[in-house]
Amino acid sequence: MARMELKDLVKRYGAVEVLRDINLDIADGEFIVLVGPSGCGKSTLLRMIAGLEPITEGDFLIDGARMNDVSPRDRDIAMVFQSYALYPHMDVARNMGFSMEIRRDPVDEKKTRVAQAAETLGLTALTDRLPKALSGGQRQRVAMGRAIIRDPRAFLFDEPLSNLDAALRVEMRLEIARLHQRLGATMIYVTHDQVEALTLADRIVVLNGGDIQQVGSPLDLYERPANKFVAQFIGSPTMNVIPVTGGVEGVTLANGQWLGLPMRENTPFATELGIRPEHLDVVDPGPNVLTATADVVEHLGSDTNIYVNVDKVGPMMVRKHGNIPIATGDKLGLRVMTENAHLFAKGGAALPAPVRQAA
Amino acid sequence: MSVTRTNPALTLGKYVALLAYLLFALFPLYWLVKIAITPDRLIFTEGTDLWPSTTTLDNFRTVIFQTDFMAFFGNSLYVSLGTAAVTTILAAGAGYAFSRFDFGGKKIIVAVMLITQMFPLLMIIAPIYKIVASLGMLNSLTSLIVVYTAFNIPFATFLMQSFFDAIPKDLEEAAMMDGCTRFQALRKVILPLTLPGLGATLGFVFTAAWSELLFALMLISDNESMTFPVGLLTFVSRFSVDWGQMMAAGSLALIPSCLFFIFIQRYLVQGLTSGAVKG
Structure with a gap:
């Protein structure tokens, strides 16, 4: 369960304001896509939600609890990084089970969950491989496996597909959509690819230059863009x-x-x-x-x-x-x-x- | 991976060049060992021959059993290992901080560390002597460890920083999302990936301390606390140089360095981080 509220969020680096007055309510189980050109602040916003980037002003709440000063480990959110960020010295199974290892969950339970996740993602044959022996798509799957293993209350994706080739991207996009249907968890997904945004999102948040341009369903944005930027950004x-x-x-x-x-x-x-x-x-x-x-x-x-x-x-x-x-x-x-x-x-x-x- | 065809002449040239370099670099070592095993009476008569007509281990026997060499050896080992360990631990901490955190005065600290590397050691020998003497630490091996550590830390820190810089930040962040504290992320994810860096730094500092002569000569006069490079000078007496024994002692001094590098070389192998992020 994760309802998220972003209230008047501001992010500044010194004198540079990269995000202004971000207000957004995210319903439990909603798939939100943050989209915008590079440098619009979408990744920064995601990292603020993750807890990896401090919030300069405003409040961020999950299920009513203020999260501004809560460390990433205590927010119970999983994140899939653009670079995958797999631990190179651990095999696939340990990579996926690492969060449970850290939380000292029972070893048996960890094994079962890892096996399940590996099964779901088609990684069963690869569990004892090191990340360097995997292809890009397989690494991507391991990164997803690592996120789903511990059943977090929300998932964050930071341009997870941008390092894959076109065919694989379509395939993984479908898998993420299926994952959302199956888990029903709140997901926040950052991309600059509007096709990903239109196909995955319940609601899309279009950002430009640190401001939210428009929030709405994919069709809303397509049919009723709030301004010229959204009109030209959405639709291909x-x-x-x-x-x-x-x-x-x-x-x-x-x-x-x-x-x-x-x-x-x-x-x-x-x-x-x-x-x-x-x-x-x-x-x-x-x-x-x-x-x-x-x-x-x-x-x-x-x-x-x-x-x-x-x-x-x-x-x-x-x-x-x-x-x-x-x-x-x-x-x-x-x-x-x-x-x-x-x-x-x-x-x-x-x-x-x-x-x-x-x- | 495509197989690149190379010109056989180029390959040959490469090996010839490598061989020439090896000969140049290793010849002094060969000469060291050669003189060490030449009987004293032949040193001058067969001085320039590549291999003596008879060989002996007498020099080694004398050095090991009849001189203080083993004591020097022990002192050097103590000082070098101590310096390597202390320096590496401190440099790893400082390097991590430089690599990952932004803090006030960072630039100034880096500048000051660089400045310390600009002075010739000879300039500061006298002040260091005064300081150590007034602390009553002359003739103590601890003073050597302190001084060596101080002089090696800047370079070792920059070295460690570059190793930390090479590890993607994403890995720590992923670990923190997975439930680690920053320290746990450091210990479970970053540290194992920094082993090559730690190995390189240990090796670098160890060899620097192992072969250091200037400070050891100034700060140590007592026979019991002499390190090995200073001890080597005792083979030079007023009237003669005992070449055979000196070279035998020199050959023995190579052993710890060699062992140390054999021990750490597997950590020096590159590519430990490959596969972490898109590669």
Whole structure:
């Protein structure tokens, strides 16, 4: 059981403020992903929760108990490090059982738990190996085994998959998801990979420059980003953002074209329009559509990515499902699916999403 | 791992160079042993021959049973082991602190430690003598241990610090997450990984103390507390040098150093930390 409360947390190194006013309530059993570009403070926040980094200001509570001055060993939290941090002089079994060894748990119980964890993670044949005789994926598993062995009240993951190759990353991501389902423990996961964030999280916390930008479910962030940063950080390929001039129930694009956004009241304040690559329709060139030239076309089989140059507006990207017969240099028309368009005011704050028509 | 093909001429050249270096480095040792086993009467007649026409162990017998050599030997062993142990323990503590903690005055302490290494020993021999004399510690082996420790600690500390620096911080943090106190993490995780560093430091300090002459000569005049390098000088009398015995004593003095390095060499093997973090 672990409900965590972060209240007005601040982290400073000397005069440098790396985290500001972090407020977050984490429910018991929730899978929280901290995501953001490098240097945004996400790892520092995780280390503050772990107890490896002192909290400069604010309070951190687990199940109502203040943890600020509690040492890492007494917080009953397990952590998986980016570097795995396996003890090189201990074999796999001892690495996994080390926390129980330290707590002087009964040897029999330790053996059973290690065997169970090894079984779960497919490490049974490797228990007497030293870490240096393991592959990257196996080391990663041992690090996970070490975390699950003692049944902690919460798990912390610090970019656990970033040292693995792409195929292994997908596999381990699934295993972490399964682990969360099976254990139902609170998990906090740091990554800069938004795919990991979107696939694993119950709620995502987007950080940038030491501030929380937005907290929400993956779909929330995708559909209703709070600002331009979140809009461009979440979603792949990245959202197209183009400058516009606000008008009444619509905006004027840089090429002078009028884009009607009926039912929206805040259009006069818009300075930028955001549209995801999947929310652009490819149509024949003509009036009332954007005229574009295909710059680079990527045929991925399931999808087609088209990098286009829109006349007098600039480069944009379009993604269409399936295989679209378009070649480099082709002229094409683009229609903005206005119901999925996002508007940003000066400074990047999102203007409320369009009113949805009943489906 | 790919097999790299090397030019056989290059390989040959490498071995020739190694051989030349070995000859250069080991020849004095060979000469030491050679003279030690040459009978006295042949030392000058066959002085430049690579191998004497007859050999003898008389010099060793004389050195061991008829001189104070064994006493010198014991003194040196006591001083060197004492210095090595005390220095390594202190340097390990200081090195760990330098490597892991930020504290006020750290830079100043490092600077001061470096400065102590800048002066030629000859400059400070007189003051050291005065200090030791006024403490009434002349002719005591303890004073040698204290002085050697003081002089070896800065370098040993930097050496240990570099070994601690090479151990990822993640390991300690992982240990602390696993339930260790900082001290437990140090003892159970960091210390076993620092054995090569401890071995290297022990070896370095041991040999430095074992062969130290200057301070031993100044601070020890009593025959009973002489260390071995000072004792060697007793083979030089006013009218002659007893080369055979001196070399025999020198050969014997090599034994502890060799044994010590054989003992610690397995800890010097690199790569003990591989596999800890992504490698």
